[in-house]
Amino acid sequence: xxxxxxxxxxxxxxxxxxxxxxxxxxxxxxxxxxxxxxxxxxxxxxxxxxxxxxxxxxxxxxxxxxxxxxxxxxxxxxxxxxxxxxxxxxxxxxxxxxxxxxxxxxxxxxxxxxxxxxxxxxxxxxxxxxxxxxxxxxxxxxxxxxxxxxxxxxxxxxxxxxxxxxxxxxxxxxxxxxxxxxxxxxxxxxxxxxxxxxxxxxxxxxxxxxxxxxxxxxxxxxxxxxxxxxxxxxxxxxxxxxxxxxxxxxxxxxxxxxxxxxxxxxxxxxxxxxxxxxxxxxxxxxxxxxxxxxxxxxxxxxxxxxxxxxxxxxxxxxxxxx
Numbered sequence: 001x002x003x004x005x006x007x008x009x010x011x012x013x014x015x016x017x018x019x020x021x022x023x024x025x026x027x028x029x030x031x032x033x034x035x036x037x038x039x040x041x042x043x044x045x046x047x048x049x050x051x052x053x054x055x056x057x058x059x060x061x062x063x064x065x066x067x068x069x070x071x072x073x074x075x076x077x078x079x080x081x082x083x084x085x086x087x088x089x090x091x092x093x094x095x096x097x098x099x100x101x102x103x104x105x106x107x108x109x110x111x112x113x114x115x116x117x118x119x120x121x122x123x124x125x126x127x128x129x130x131x132x133x134x135x136x137x138x139x140x141x142x143x144x145x146x147x148x149x150x151x152x153x154x155x156x157x158x159x160x161x162x163x164x165x166x167x168x169x170x171x172x173x174x175x176x177x178x179x180x181x182x183x184x185x186x187x188x189x190x191x192x193x194x195x196x197x198x199x200x201x202x203x204x205x206x207x208x209x210x211x212x213x214x215x216x217x218x219x220x221x222x223x224x225x226x227x228x229x230x231x232x233x234x235x236x237x238x239x240x241x242x243x244x245x246x247x248x249x250x251x252x253x254x255x256x257x258x259x260x261x262x263x264x265x266x267x268x269x270x271x272x273x274x275x276x277x278x279x280x281x282x283x284x285x286x287x288x289x290x291x292x293x294x295x296x297x298x299x300x301x302x303x304x305x306x307x308x309x310x311x312x313x314x315x316x317x318x319x320x321x322x
Contacts, residue, residue, distance in 0.1 A: 020105040024113070024165050024315070031099045032165040035120060036158040038092045040296045043151050045085045047292035089128065096121040099161070112169055116161045123154055141203030148199050148292075152299045159303040167312035174310060176256055180247070181309045187243040187264075191302045194236040195295055201229040202292075205283060230279055237275065241268045247305070260308045264301040270294055 100117040107114040134143045204224040244265045251258035271294045278287035
């Protein structure tokens with residue numbers, strides 16, 4: 001009971017609160033997909049910054065240039081590209097806030113969605129700080145690489161948001177034999193190694209991320225031999241492809257769902273094709289950028305493959321209490 005004159009908690013809530021989803025509906029699914037798309041696009045635009053030597057197009061942080069939050073004519077096209085990438089972060093902020101609000105009312109019934117959305121939101125300032133560190137350290141390749149690692153993790157988070165929104169919370173029931181799930185886990189580890197080696201390979205190559213004239217003639221690289229790094233990067237990539245072939249064949253033989261394993265195989269095939277072509281054609285900007293975007297899709301497909309090994313509770317039809 002509540003005392004006279006003091007409204008109960010539900011009565012104090014605004015109309016906006018009552019308009020928030022009480023269950024997973026189309027709004028939640030659309031926002032989950034938007035989260036995934038924006039994360040992958042950010043990988044692409046971040047790659048564009050590096051590949052067009054625009055990494056120091058905005059030479060300061062958090063301002064673009066001393067005394068200006070935005071790019072100036074003096075910054076030229078490099079400033080426009082770098083500032084455009086920074087602006088896209090604000091799109092992610094809007095999507096992340098909307099995603100969080102879409103699941104906050106169901107935080108008790110669907111805690112996994114709540115915490116995934118929370119993690120996505122918290123990551124934004126973390127990424128901003130890492131981005132600032134990369135500028136302030138004149139694009140140190142390891143700091144830039146950390147930026148890509150966090151982006152890859154966020155693609156996995158967004159993929160999980162989409163999967164759980166569509167399929168419901170996970171259960172403890174396995175949909176595949178234990179040995180099959182073990183191979184999936186090993187493949188996931190090798191995918192992670194492939195991505196990390198790819199980051200180190202890019203940091204060793206010609207795309208240092210800044211114009212030599214802008215950076216005082218200093219182009220920061222890891223110091224590793226690019227040719228050696230290309231080979232070291234290819235080994236886990238081929239191992240991933242071989243393991244995924246095993247997963248697809250085994251799924252067909254055992255009559256398991258092979259949708260996500262097939263999607264993973266297609267992405268890997270494209271990755272290998274693009275990787276071999278770019279290595280033999282002098283690392284053209286377009287192909288390297290495509291390779292980076294495909295790396296994001298690779299992480300997404302691998303995440304979905306892992307998630308698909310357990311049974312989900314099904315689409316959310318539960319009407320939650322206010």
